[in-house]
Structures are given as C-alpha cells and as structure tokens.
Amino acid sequence: MAVSDTPSDEQIAHFQKAATDLLGAKGFLIAPDMLAPHVKDWRGIFLGRACGLALPANTAEAASLVKLCREYRVSIVPQGGNTGLSGAATPDQSGRSVIVNMRRMNRIRSVDIANDTIMVEAGCILADIQNAANEADRFFPLSLAAEGSCQIGGNLSTNAGGINVLKYGNARDLTLGLEVVLPDGSVLDDLDTLRKDNTGYDLKQLFIGAEGTLGLITAATLKLFPALRARATALVALAGIDAAPKLLTRCRAATADQLISFELLPRFGLELAQRHFSARNPLETAADWCLLIEAATPASDFDITLALERSLGEALEAGEIADGLLAESETQRRELWRLREAMVEAQPREGAGIKHDIAVPVAAIPDFVRSAGAALAALDPTLRPLIFGHVGDGNLHFNILQPVGIEAAAFQSRTTEINLIVHDKVAAHRGSISAEHGIGQLRRAELARLKSPVALAAMRQIKHTLDPDNLFNPGKVI
Structure with a gap:
C-alpha cells in the first residue's frame, strides 16, 4: 500500500x-x-x-x-x-x-542425517533446534544469548551471528533453503536440501537479513555439522590490543582452523563482571585486554587442547600475551564463559547505554579501537566505553555507558553525536554499522547517511518490486 x-x-x-x-x-x-x-x-x-x-x-x-x-x-x-x-x-x-x-509454527519437520540438514518452521526456538541436532549426534552452531527464547525465523530475518561465526558463519551461511510467503500471498517453496544449485538467482538470500521487509519466512532448511567431541578453552591477557590479530592467525593455524570463538574482553568489562556478579578474573596479570578463546573438533584422535596450548606457549614467547589459563575441566570452562556473560549482564546495572554493533576488518581492529576511543575521550572524558565482542570475525559491540553522576536522559540525549563519531570511524575503516543486530528503526537514518547511494537505490528497487504496496514492515531498514 x-x-x-x-x-x-x-x-x-x-x-x-x-x-x-x-x-x-x-x-x-x-x-x-x-x-x-x-x-x-x-x-x-x-x-x-x-x-x-x-x-x-x-x-x-x-x-x-x-x-x-x-x-x-x-x-x-x-x-x-x-x-x-x-x-x-x-x-x-x-x-x-x-x-x-x-x-x-514451531515444528521440526525433518532431520536428514545422511544429508546433514534439519528442516524447521520459523517459530522454532533456537535452543530446541540445537537440542534436536544434539539428539541426532549432530551440531547446529548458531548460538547467542537469547537462544532460549529467540525464534529461528527472527534469526534468519536478521542474519544472526553469535559466538561461533568464526568457524561456521552467520545465519546466512547456515541456510540451504527457505519457505516464504511473499507480499502478494503466494508461497515461495525453496526448501532445498541441495549443496549446489546454479539455476538462477539465489532467492533465499534476499530474505535472510531483510528484517521482514520483503516477505514472511515460514520454514527453513538448515545445515548440520558433525558433533563436537572435544573443546579447548583459554583466557589470555594480551600484551596489547595490537597482538589480537596476530594471535588469531597463530591459533587458527595451530588448531588446524578449528577455532570457533575468539572473544575480546576489556579490563573494564571484567571489572563490571566482578562488581555485579562476583565473576572473578582468574589471571594474575592485569591487562587492558583479554581474549576468551575456544577451539573444538569433531575428531576423537586430534588433541585440540595440546594444539591450543602449544600455540599459546609460542605467543607467550613472542610477547603477544602476558598471561594465560587453559581450562582443565568443563566446570572451569563454564566459569570462563561466565565472565563473558556477566560482563554483558552487568551493563544495565551501570545505567543507560548507547550501543553500537559494528564490524571492521580484523586487521583494522586495533587502530579502530584507538581512534574511536580517542575521539570519544576528546568529546567527553567522562564517557565510559565498553568494547567487547567477536574479534575473530571483526564484530565489536562498541558500547558507551552512562557517566557517573549524569542523569540517564541527559546522557541518552547525546546519542546522535556519539553515533556520528563512532560510525564515522567505522566508515573510515571500511566497516559496517551493523554486524549482526540489523538496522530496524534504530539505525535507519545512519544507513541512509553512510550506505552507498547506488546500494540504497538497488535495495529500494528490490523492495518496490517484491512489495509495491509497502505492506511488509514499513518504516524499517529503508
């Protein structure tokens, strides 16, 4: 309409x-x-x-x-x-x-072990899909904080990422086919289980990440992977943030590219985890930046722990890390991940936040963090940046927490000027203002400001062609 x-x-x-x-x-x-x-x-x-x-x-x-x-x-x-x-x-x-x-619409329609696929309806809870894969001795890698309540249709509509993107990719990479109700009420039945299909446009990719603006996803065929037999998890103190890309390359090579998570944790975030949840950093060396690293393998004859341990030893000798701890039990592994979770959960207890979900090339992360941090400090030294995230794929959650002694409303009234600073630095590093959370209403104006006019025109033409009456999710994305 x-x-x-x-x-x-x-x-x-x-x-x-x-x-x-x-x-x-x-x-x-x-x-x-x-x-x-x-x-x-x-x-x-x-x-x-x-x-x-x-x-x-x-x-x-x-x-x-x-x-x-x-x-x-x-x-x-x-x-x-x-x-x-x-x-x-x-x-x-x-x-x-x-x-x-x-x-x-929450049925798991089928699990095909031979083809390593699972066909699910859009209302399936993500955790239920993970459990169904586990019961079939398979692994579905999409994993994020809301997995106990988020639905796979929403995950696909936002091209969700999460903690395992480094190895397995975003939701887009995990999808073989979709069933979609188009804006004219017809049903696109593209629930393919094929790994290779070169018969024209890959239509499913139009709807993944479209945030409900082009149609209604009703079902999907997703990829499954061999069940993971062993994990190795470590927390390391970086000698400096410049070492993060170097350590990523080192660990990927040493573990035969079996890294699944490579998470950046700042000193400030770990302090918040301790303050609000008594989640203690077990490392003796205080560092501005830590990394939570996890490698996993489906092979029963590959010592993934030894491989990661060796790579961290080499990093210590090379001066890339100052300290490290390798989890020796599942309990200790969970304690390390609890640090990551508690840091996120602590943010609302510190007051309001202005949040950014950005991505830059991995090699550009150190320079981006320094330049954006310096620009914000020049604007207002009382701002409290909390920078963490999936450094293995370049996705950082660059959040600014409410300064001490400032009212929440006064702080949030500065959202536009803070966004301009952060997003301009992202653009200068050829990055993205939304890595996994989407545009929605929140970033629509910034997308119009920073996205290529040619790309925006193409997006609008696709929208008008599929949804000429603007029936689906008007006012979102474009």
Whole structure:
C-alpha cells in the first residue's frame, strides 16, 4: 500500500473480524493485555500500537492472512521471539499494523542425517533446534544469548551471528533453503536440501537479513555439522590490543582452523563482571585486554587442547600475551564463559547505554579501537566505553555507558553525536554499522547517511518490486 493509503477505523474492524474467522479466537488476539508484550521491543526503546496479534498455525494460514492484509490494506510486522535489539519487530504508532508472530509454527519437520540438514518452521526456538541436532549426534552452531527464547525465523530475518561465526558463519551461511510467503500471498517453496544449485538467482538470500521487509519466512532448511567431541578453552591477557590479530592467525593455524570463538574482553568489562556478579578474573596479570578463546573438533584422535596450548606457549614467547589459563575441566570452562556473560549482564546495572554493533576488518581492529576511543575521550572524558565482542570475525559491540553522576536522559540525549563519531570511524575503516543486530528503526537514518547511494537505490528497487504496496514492515531498514 502507498504510505498515505491507510485503512479507516471501519476497515480495521472488518479486518479484525475476518482475521478472527480465518485464524480462530486463539490465532488472532486484540485484547490490550495480550498485545502489550508485543508492541514494545526487548530493550524498551521502541513502543508502538497494533490492531491485532496474528498467530498462524501453518503456512496456508500465513498465506491467507497476507492476502487478507492486502485486501484491507493492513501492514504486517513479522515477529519472532521479540528479542531483537534494533526495533525491527516493533510496530509504529499508527495502530494500522498487525503483528504476525510465528510461535505456533514451531515444528521440526525433518532431520536428514545422511544429508546433514534439519528442516524447521520459523517459530522454532533456537535452543530446541540445537537440542534436536544434539539428539541426532549432530551440531547446529548458531548460538547467542537469547537462544532460549529467540525464534529461528527472527534469526534468519536478521542474519544472526553469535559466538561461533568464526568457524561456521552467520545465519546466512547456515541456510540451504527457505519457505516464504511473499507480499502478494503466494508461497515461495525453496526448501532445498541441495549443496549446489546454479539455476538462477539465489532467492533465499534476499530474505535472510531483510528484517521482514520483503516477505514472511515460514520454514527453513538448515545445515548440520558433525558433533563436537572435544573443546579447548583459554583466557589470555594480551600484551596489547595490537597482538589480537596476530594471535588469531597463530591459533587458527595451530588448531588446524578449528577455532570457533575468539572473544575480546576489556579490563573494564571484567571489572563490571566482578562488581555485579562476583565473576572473578582468574589471571594474575592485569591487562587492558583479554581474549576468551575456544577451539573444538569433531575428531576423537586430534588433541585440540595440546594444539591450543602449544600455540599459546609460542605467543607467550613472542610477547603477544602476558598471561594465560587453559581450562582443565568443563566446570572451569563454564566459569570462563561466565565472565563473558556477566560482563554483558552487568551493563544495565551501570545505567543507560548507547550501543553500537559494528564490524571492521580484523586487521583494522586495533587502530579502530584507538581512534574511536580517542575521539570519544576528546568529546567527553567522562564517557565510559565498553568494547567487547567477536574479534575473530571483526564484530565489536562498541558500547558507551552512562557517566557517573549524569542523569540517564541527559546522557541518552547525546546519542546522535556519539553515533556520528563512532560510525564515522567505522566508515573510515571500511566497516559496517551493523554486524549482526540489523538496522530496524534504530539505525535507519545512519544507513541512509553512510550506505552507498547506488546500494540504497538497488535495495529500494528490490523492495518496490517484491512489495509495491509497502505492506511488509514499513518504516524499517529503508
């Protein structure tokens, strides 16, 4: 629909009745208390209104719902577990949108051991997919903090990353096929299990990372991998941040490219973990930067622990690290990962935060961190940067925490000027302003400012071609 061509109150009422007839009383909800958790984002930054919450139970219902929305000119906001961090799954304030949540479409349709694939519906919880893979003696590597509640449809719509991207890639790399309801209500059945298919455009890639702006993902075929038989986990104190890319190269070679995680932890973050959760840094050497490193292998005859230990010993001799600890048990491994988790969980206890989800080339990380940090310090030395993340794939969460003694509202009013500084430094290093969280509403203006005009024009043309009526997730991404 054109932006100005919005349905009247009477048309909305007719739509609500027709949607109830289609989906049933349990499949279409309009009670305010039922809508309340779905009209705001996980962080509470965005709040909207909706004329209903649709819960299709199968692909046919989802397709019929989309046709109904077209008939009544009601826009669609696709929503998974509503754990996103950019406001892509939150409706606007018009009250003329319907939220389509996929939680009733939560079946694992099949597991193909010979082909190493799993076919799932969009409402499957990520942890349930991981467990199904484990039960089949396989490994599904997508893993992130919200995996107990996020849905795979949302993971695909945002091209989710997480802690295992270094070895296995983003959600895009883990997907063989999709089933998608297009904006005209037709169903694109592209649930291929093929590893090679060169018959034209790879259409599934249009919808992965599109944040629900091009269609409604209803099912996916995902890759599985051999189950991991052994892990080696270490926490090391870096001699300096310049050593991080060097150590990454060293560890990848020494472990036969079996690194799955390479996480940057700053001194400030570890202090927060200690302060709020008593999660203690076990290293004796204090360092500005630490790395949490994990390697894993499906091979039972490869000593992954010895391989990682040797590479860290060489790094110590080369002056790349000042101290290190290799986990000797699963309990100790979990304690090391708890440091990473507690650091993230501690942030809200320190007040408001202005958060960035950026990526730069791995080799550029040290210079980017120094230059962006210096620019922020020049702006205001009381700002508290908390820089951590998946350094193995260049993705840093460059967060700025509320200064001590400053009110949250006053601090957050500076979001635009802080964003300009951080994102301009990202652009100067040929990076991305969103590595894994997406654009949504949060970064839409910055995307328009920094993305190539040619790329933006192509994106808008794709959007108009597939969704000429602007039915799907208007106001998001572009």
